[in-house]
Amino acid sequence: MHMENHISSEHKKPVGVLFILLLAILILFLAVLTWNAFSTHQYIGKSDTQLYTITISGEGGVTATPDITQVSLGYQTEDQDVAKAQQDNTEKMNKLINQLKDLDIDKEDIKTTNYSIYPRYDYINRQQTLRGYQVSQNVSVKIRDLDKIGEVLSLAGSAGANQVSGLSFTIDDPEDLRQQAREEALANAKEKAEALAKVAGVKLGRLVSFNESGGGYDYPMPMFAEAKAMDIGIGGAAPDIEPGSQDITVNVTVTYEVL
Numbered sequence: 001m002h003m004e005n006h007i008s009s010e011h012k013k014p015v016g017v018l019f020i021l022l023l024a025i026l027i028l029f030l031a032v033l034t035w036n037a038f039s040t041h042q043y044i045g046k047s048d049t050q051l052y053t054i055t056i057s058g059e060g061g062v063t064a065t066p067d068i069t070q071v072s073l074g075y076q077t078e079d080q081d082v083a084k085a086q087q088d089n090t091e092k093m094n095k096l097i098n099q100l101k102d103l104d105i106d107k108e109d110i111k112t113t114n115y116s117i118y119p120r121y122d123y124i125n126r127q128q129t130l131r132g133y134q135v136s137q138n139v140s141v142k143i144r145d146l147d148k149i150g151e152v153l154s155l156a157g158s159a160g161a162n163q164v165s166g167l168s169f170t171i172d173d174p175e176d177l178r179q180q181a182r183e184e185a186l187a188n189a190k191e192k193a194e195a196l197a198k199v200a201g202v203k204l205g206r207l208v209s210f211n212e213s214g215g216g217y218d219y220p221m222p223m224f225a226e227a228k229a230m231d232i233g234i235g236g237a238a239p240d241i242e243p244g245s246q247d248i249t250v251n252v253t254v255t256y257e258v259l
Helices: 002-042 082-102 144-160 175-200
Strands: 053-064 066-077 111-123 127-143 163-168 204-220 246-258
Touching: 002 175, 053 175, 053 204, 066 082, 066 144, 082 111, 082 127, 082 144, 127 144, 127 163, 144 163, 175 204, 175 246
Parallel strands: none
Antiparallel strands: 053 246, 066 127, 066 163, 111 127, 204 246
């Protein structure tokens, strides 16, 4: 009797191990099914077919008249005594700056861009001799009223400024104009894409990507009309300055789905 019970117990052990193994396989199988179902849920609404696209570029531009002028005004003095050179330079520049303010140019639009002192030497018989000191000072002036350009340039001459350069024209707030150019560039790209899709015998779908590159301003050279005397009360001849126009351009590259 004891021997029979022992044989029955030994017979049940393999059956129990097999049951546990089958249960583990079943659990693993159910886990795989669950993961596949979850993955499928993640991609609901997405096509498993290849996406066909058209990529094309477009350009838009807006032409506008500049509303701000900038010019660099300065004075350079030289003297054997560096203190005298500084004093002369300071007096001339302070006078110029005050007169600019009298023309209703805000102090925020007058910016010092350079102040320097350099020794000057003469070379005689291969020997270096100190000749004196050169003091330079420059300010950048932003002119918001374009009708005052001639007055400012004439004032620079009457105030003794001997350095006038860098006359340029800009647009103070170009973002609205850039947005107009961007919309025109997108319309241009879409028109090209529709024409290409028609030739290819497909339909244009949704916009899937957009990239903006390049763009900016086209700066024409300032145009100077013939100078004429202007009776503006400060003497000197002031030229007529024409701001011309500037082109703001935007280039885009877009990709459309084709159906």
